[in-house]
Amino acid sequence: MRNQEIRTQRERHGRQAVAVLPIHYPKELLTALDLLAVELWGPPGPPRGDDAGRVQSYVCSVVRNALAFLAGGHADSVDGVLFPHTCDSIQQLATLATDLGGWTKPAFTFLHPRGADRPSARRFVEAELRRLAGTLEAFSGHALTEERLAAALALHREVDAARGALLDARARLPLDDTQLYALLRRGEWRWPADHLVELEAALATLAPEPVQRGVPVLVTGYVPEPAALLATLNGAGGYVAADDYAAVGRRVVRATPTPAADPWRALVDRYFAAPPCPTRGADTGVRMAHLAALAERSGARGVLVHVLKFCEPELFDVPAVKQAFASRGLPVLVLEGELEGALSGQAVTRLEAFGELLQGAPGAA
Amino acid sequence: MLRRARYELAGRAAFPILTALEAWQHRLKRSRKQPGGGPFGPPLESVRRLKELMAHHYFQGRYADGAVPVAWVTSGFPVEVLRALGFHTVYPENHAALCGVQRLTPEYSDVAEAAGYSRDLCSYVRTDLGSVLSSKTPVGRLPRPQLLACCTNICQTVLYWYRELSRHLGVPLVLVDTPFVHGTASAHQLAYVKEQLEELCLVAGRVSGKPLDAERLVEVTRTAREGSRLWGECLAASRARPAPWTGIDGFFHIAPIVALRGTEACNGYYRLLRDELEDRVARGVGGLKEEKHRLLWDNLPVWFAVRRFSTLLAERGFNFVSTSYTDAWAEAGVGIDPDDPIGSAARTYTHVILNQDLPNRLDILRRLSRDYAVDGAILHSDRSCKPYSIGQVDLRERLAAELGIRVLLLEADHNDPRSWAAEPGENRLAAFMEGFE
Numbered sequence: 134m135r136n137q138e139i140r141t142q143r144e145r146h147g148r149q150a151v152a153v154l155p156i157h158y159p160k161e162l163l164t165a166l167d168l169l170a171v172e173l174w175g176p177p178g179p180p181r182g183d184d185a186g187r188v189q190s191y192v193c194s195v196v197r198n199a200l201a202f203l204a205g206g207h208a209d210s211v212d213g214v215l216f217p218h219t220c221d222s223i224q225q226l227a228t229l230a231t232d233l234g235g236w237t238k239p240a241f242t243f244l245h246p247r248g249a250d251r252p253s254a255r256r257f258v259e260a261e262l263r264r265l266a267g268t269l270e271a272f273s274g275h276a277l278t279e280e281r282l283a284a285a286l287a288l289h290r291e292v293d294a295a296r297g298a299l300l301d302a303r304a305r306l307p308l309d310d311t312q313l314y315a316l317l318r319r320g321e322w323r324w325p326a327d328h329l330v331e332l333e334a335a336l337a338t339l340a341p342e343p344v345q346r347g348v349p350v351l352v353t354g355y356v357p358e359p360a361a362l363l364a365t366l367n368g369a370g371g372y373v374a375a376d377d378y379a380a381v382g383r384r385v386v387r388a389t390p391t392p393a394a395d396p397w398r399a400l401v402d403r404y405f406a407a408p409p410c411p412t413r414g415a416d417t418g419v420r421m422a423h424l425a426a427l428a429e430r431s432g433a434r435g436v437l438v439h440v441l442k443f444c445e446p447e448l449f450d451v452p453a454v455k456q457a458f459a460s461r462g463l464p465v466l467v468l469e470g471e472l473e474g475a476l477s478g479q480a481v482t483r484l485e486a487f488g489e490l491l492q493g494a495p496g497a498a
Numbered sequence: 499m500l501r502r503a504r505y506e507l508a509g510r511a512a513f514p515i516l517t518a519l520e521a522w523q524h525r526l527k528r529s530r531k532q533p534g535g536g537p538f539g540p541p542l543e544s545v546r547r548l549k550e551l552m553a554h555h556y557f558q559g560r561y562a563d564g565a566v567p568v569a570w571v572t573s574g575f576p577v578e579v580l581r582a583l584g585f586h587t588v589y590p591e592n593h594a595a596l597c598g599v600q601r602l603t604p605e606y607s608d609v610a611e612a613a614g615y616s617r618d619l620c621s622y623v624r625t626d627l628g629s630v631l632s633s634k635t636p637v638g639r640l641p642r643p644q645l646l647a648c649c650t651n652i653c654q655t656v657l658y659w660y661r662e663l664s665r666h667l668g669v670p671l672v673l674v675d676t677p678f679v680h681g682t683a684s685a686h687q688l689a690y691v692k693e694q695l696e697e698l699c700l701v702a703g704r705v706s707g708k709p710l711d712a713e714r715l716v717e718v719t720r721t722a723r724e725g726s727r728l729w730g731e732c733l734a735a736s737r738a739r740p741a742p743w744t745g746i747d748g749f750f751h752i753a754p755i756v757a758l759r760g761t762e763a764c765n766g767y768y769r770l771l772r773d774e775l776e777d778r779v780a781r782g783v784g785g786l787k788e789e790k791h792r793l794l795w796d797n798l799p800v801w802f803a804v805r806r807f808s809t810l811l812a813e814r815g816f817n818f819v820s821t822s823y824t825d826a827w828a829e830a831g832v833g834i835d836p837d838d839p840i841g842s843a844a845r846t847y848t849h850v851i852l853n854q855d856l857p858n859r860l861d862i863l864r865r866l867s868r869d870y871a872v873d874g875a876i877l878h879s880d881r882s883c884k885p886y887s888i889g890q891v892d893l894r895e896r897l898a899a900e901l902g903i904r905v906l907l908l909e910a911d912h913n914d915p916r917s918w919a920a921e922p923g924e925n926r927l928a929a930f931m932e933g934f935e
């Protein structure tokens with residue numbers, strides 16, 4: 134499907150495609166320059182090619198799989214690749230693949246400031262956005278006018294508003310979790326305007342009253358892979374009522390202060406308005422308050438923490454998440470995976486037991 | 499006042515009594531052993547002074563909180579500002595390494611794991627968090643910090659680690675974030691780091707209760723640069739054949755440049771060490787009795803097994819004459835400039851080895867290999883340190899092909915013996931050494 138989209142965008146609109154490594158990046162810039170972003174979350178399953186062996190087995194499967202995928206020529210349908218400096222591992226992958234072999238087409242980087250929103254970080258982000266924009270302009274052959282940027286910002290605001298509305302009205306959405314995430318994750322590679330159309334179509338199906346009958350669960354973690362996890366959760370009697378996946382909810386910018394007239398300022402504001410994410414060094418207290426608010430709003434009765442093995446940014450927050458919800462009396466299940474193609478038997482058993490526990494919990498639906 | 503007096507006294511009076519006692523115990527122990535055995539050359543005289551210096555630092559630290567401002571600091575932090583403000587600094591990495599040498603990591607890590615921290619996190623972190631959560635330490639007591647000071651130039655892990663320390667200890671965290679460098683840092687990267695250093699001066703000044711004295715900062719910067727230069731001279735002594743000490747000695751002697759950078763005590767110590775090493779070079783005294791092969795080491799030491807490794811290697815005439823780890827502290831520090839303490843610190847601390855791309859790393863390994871005339875290299879693939887380890891598979895191949903040397907990728911962990919498969923690991927080491935014969 135991704136390759137089909139890349140072909141279609143190229144043939145119909147003359148758009149080039151850029152593969153993008155997780156997690157956060159200024160997609161607005163790519164859209165403004167008519168570049169199709171195609172995200173590369175691994176991809177899941179066993180690594181495709183021997184180059185995975187160039188990264189030690191104690192590194193997360195996202196990085197190992199991505200190197201194998203890029204070096205094995207599986208991403209040759211795209212024209213460039215963007216490495217956001219998400220963590221130590223992607224940072225190293227960016228230099229490994231481009232400097233020591235694995236990727237020969239154009240490569241771009243986006244460097245995040247870490248920690249709190251502060252004036253120095255804002256100035257750095259704006260300069261970094263302008264630097265990236267400059268290299269993407271040269272690559273795409275388009276000039277980034279303020280009008281183009283403003284239009285892209287408006288489009289992405291709409292996309293986020295629709296994604297946020299779907300997640301907020303989750304209980305009234307007549308989709309199971311597998312269908313919901315298939316829809317939301319198409320945004321990782323579809324042209325944003327086309328994705329918006331399908332989001333709006335889904336919004337039109339919202340029922341006036343809740344249709345979800347399972348136990349509401351807050352999910353926080355990295356990426357909903359393997360997708361079978363969702364069906365298992367539903368089968369166990371739960372459903373995702375609130376999402377804090379890095380790949381999904383953590384990238385929906387909900388805070389909407391009046392957008393600045395200057396599109397560069399508006400872009401910087403959007404960057405800092407995103408939900409707290411450990412990969413950007415968010416303050417733990419702020420993040421726990423955010424998760425607690427998500428749980429409260431959605432009426433979640435349990436918390437599923439779904440992390441990837443060896444993923445330090447996520448793993449560091451696990452004790453704080455457990456502690457935050459223990460004090461609220463919400464059960465927490467921590468599942469650790471490796472981007473495997475199928476859900477392990479052990480994970481299935483634990484999810485089922487978790488479902489039973491939640492259904493037995495007071496107030497469970 | 500009283501606490502300050504006790505802090506000063508701990509250094510000046512009580513401490514020498516304790517070190518004298520330790521030296522006496524050491525002599526007693528040594529006299530019971532057979533002298534002259536083993537593959538190593540005569541021990542360095544300076545070691546005793548090193549022990550005193552570091553024991554003094556930790557001993558005085560017990561009385562630091564309440565007497566002087568205290569900061570816990572990452573190893574790559576631009577410490578000159580804190581030093582100029584009179585902070586007593588504690589390096590959790592250094593403390594964790596100390597625990598690693600004493601094989602305390604499994605015990606402390608168990609505490610951290612019981613609190614929910616994954617065993618896949620850096621073992622320095624698990625050691626430190628376990629130590630904090632259990633209040634156990636082999637140094638008696640660590641002073642409670644008033645400030646946590648973290649710089650991301652060695653890894654992002656330190657930020658996550660220090661956020662957790664901040665959460666557990668309820669202490670503010672000051673961050674100097676250094677974006678990763680591909681090639682050379684851009685103007686906006688350096689401007690960002692410089693601006694944060696200026697923020698640091700204000701925050702640390704507030705915590706210490708006095709503003710930063712610009713002249714004092716110049717003085718400390720000069721001292722820190724001199725310390726790095728002296729440390730570089732100590733390392734450079736190993737260009738001689740035989741090398742006057744072993745790379746393993748270097749791992750231990752790094753402590754002052756990490757923990758006491760910017761102090762006269764650090765520089766005084768390295769002058770002493772440099773003079774001793776140069777004297778050994780002049781007299782042809784080696785770190786090994788017989789140096790047959792010269793090796794380069796990349797990445798952190800395997801703290802819990804350094805003696806074992808060095809003995810296995812030394813028994814067959816192998817010496818680490820250079821390590822990228824110890825070299826990093828000599829390289830980076832000389833770039834700071836007393837004429838521009840903040841601007842030069844921004845540039846220098848952004849360009850440390852772990853904050854730069856792999857071609858830069860390859861250049862460093864190539865240069866060290868040539869300068870120290872090594873005939874082999876061991877790249878420690880460190881389960882706990884991803885930023886230092888990712889890329890080593892390619893680095894191994896390139897070093898071997900370009901320089902025609904044997905290169906071993908050895909998987910271990912810098913602090914956690916549970917991640918080290920001793921028998922197969924030592925067999926690989928033995929097979930590597932056999933390849934030279």
Ligand code: SF4
Nearest residue numbers: 193195220222444445
């Ligand atoms: S360590 Fe975590 S954030 Fe980094 S690439 Fe791997 S999964 Fe993603």
Ligand code: SF4
Nearest residue numbers: 620622652653655883
């Ligand atoms: S050992 Fe590596 S991961 Fe751990 S703190 Fe040091 S640089 Fe960071």
